[in-house]
Amino acid sequence: AQSVTQLGSHVSVSEGALVLLRCNYSSSVPPYLFWYVQYPNQGLQLLLKYTSAATLVKGINGFEAEFKKSETSFHLTKPSAHMSDAAEYFCAVSEGTGGFKTIFGAGTRLFVKA
Amino acid sequence: DTGVSQDPRHKITKRGQNVTFRCDPISEHNRLYWYRQTLGQGPEFLTYFQNEAQLEKSRLLSDRFSAERPKGSFSTLEIQRTEQGDSAMYLCASSSGEGLNGYTFGSGTRLTVV
Numbered sequence: 001a002q003s004v005t006q007l008g009s010h011v012s013v014s015e016g017a018l019v020l021l022r023c024n025y026s027s028s029v030p031p032y033l034f035w036y037v038q039y040p041n042q043g044l045q046l047l048l049k050y051t052s053a054a055t056l057v058k059g060i061n062g063f064e065a066e067f068k069k070s071e072t073s074f075h076l077t078k079p080s081a082h083m084s085d086a087a088e089y090f091c092a093v094s095e096g097t098g099g100f101k102t103i104f105g106a107g108t109r110l111f112v113k114a
Numbered sequence: 115d116t117g118v119s120q121d122p123r124h125k126i127t128k129r130g131q132n133v134t135f136r137c138d139p140i141s142e143h144n145r146l147y148w149y150r151q152t153l154g155q156g157p158e159f160l161t162y163f164q165n166e167a168q169l170e171k172s173r174l175l176s177d178r179f180s181a182e183r184p185k186g187s188f189s190t191l192e193i194q195r196t197e198q199g200d201s202a203m204y205l206c207a208s209s210s211g212e213g214l215n216g217y218t219f220g221s222g223t224r225l226t227v228v
Contacts, residue, residue, distance in 0.1 A: 009154075032214050042206055043118070043219030044157070051214055090156050097202065099170055100212035102158035 002027045002093045005088065019063075019078040021108045023091030026072065029106060033074045034092040035065055042089060042099040048078070086112045087095035116198030118220035120206050127196055134192045135223045145190050147217065148181055149205040150174065157205055163189060169177045196227045 007022040025031055032051050036044040048059025055067045065076045074091060091105040119138040127133050133187070139146045144165050149157035162170045165186035175181075178196075183189040193200055203224050205219035 034216055036216075036219075041221075041224075043207075043221045044217075045219070046216040049214075050215050092129070092156075094213065099162075100214065101159055101162055101170065102213065102217060103159060104149075106156045 002031060002095045002103050004091050004093050004103060006091050006105035006108050007048055009106065010053065010109050012113060013081045014113045015083055016080050019076070019081045019085065019093075019110065021063075021074065021076040021089050021110065023074045023105060024072050025074060025081070025091070025093045027093055027095050029095050033065075033095045034094070034099075035059065035074075035076050036090045036092060036104075037061075038088045038090065038107075047089075051072070081110075081112045083112050083114065086110055103112060118206055118208055118218050119144070120204075120220035120223050123221065124224050124226075126228060129196060129198060129227055131196055131204065132194045133193065134190055134223075135194060135204055137189045137191070137206030137207075137220060139206070141187075141216055143218070144145070144209035145191050145209045145211070145213055146183055147207045147209070147213075148189070149207065151203040151205055151222070152201075160191075168187055173182050193225075196225075198227045201225055201227045 003026045005024045034049045035047040038044045050067045059066045088107045092102045094102045121136045123188040128194040147162040151157045178194045181191045203222045205222045207219045209217045
């Protein structure tokens with residue numbers, strides 16, 4: 001069965017610093033992987049997706065993620081944090097044996113300090 | 115295209131009452147999903163539809179919960195005899211095909227059971 005583990009429920013960075021949010025997945029078949037962002041009292045918005053085309057995936061707002069099969073990881077990075085990046089971030093996995101429904105991690109809240 | 119709409123945005127109900135939520139997906143999307151999100155957690159899968167067919171229900175969906183998608187358009191989620199543990203954000207999402215390009219989420223319905 002597919003699952004996702006996000007390491008660190010809270011991450012705090014200074015404005016301008018590197019953002020690194022960690023995600024490890026478990027899947028019995030090649031997975032499809034996603035990162036979503038959620039602002040307070042809103043639904044989730046897709047940041048980026050990995051669908052086996054390229055291992056380094058670029059998304060919106062300057063975020064990118066790298067798929068590493070050997071490490072079963074899909075960490076999210078951004079070179080320089082902005083105050084507007086403060087939000088909750090969710091890693092998610094979808095696979096065929098699960099009917100392609102998406103399973104979400106518990107989330108990582110990103111704080112950005114001025 | 116106005117995105118995924120959910121109604122109401124907020125619902126406060128007394129324990130034991132029935133509530134019904136509505137979701138209007140993106141019109142071209144054939145798949146519709148319901149998730150539940152509690153404070154500090156990621157979205158938990160409840161059920162999904164492909165057109166009008168309900169393809170999977172989570173074990174989280176007790177017999178007090180029922181979802182429908184008549185005619186493969188909008189969907190309703192009903193909770194009968196609400197309990198305080200039902201208090202959560204209920205998120206609806208839709209996708210085309212199997213959702214391999216990600217989901218589009220609505221803003222959610224926040225349910226508070228008092």
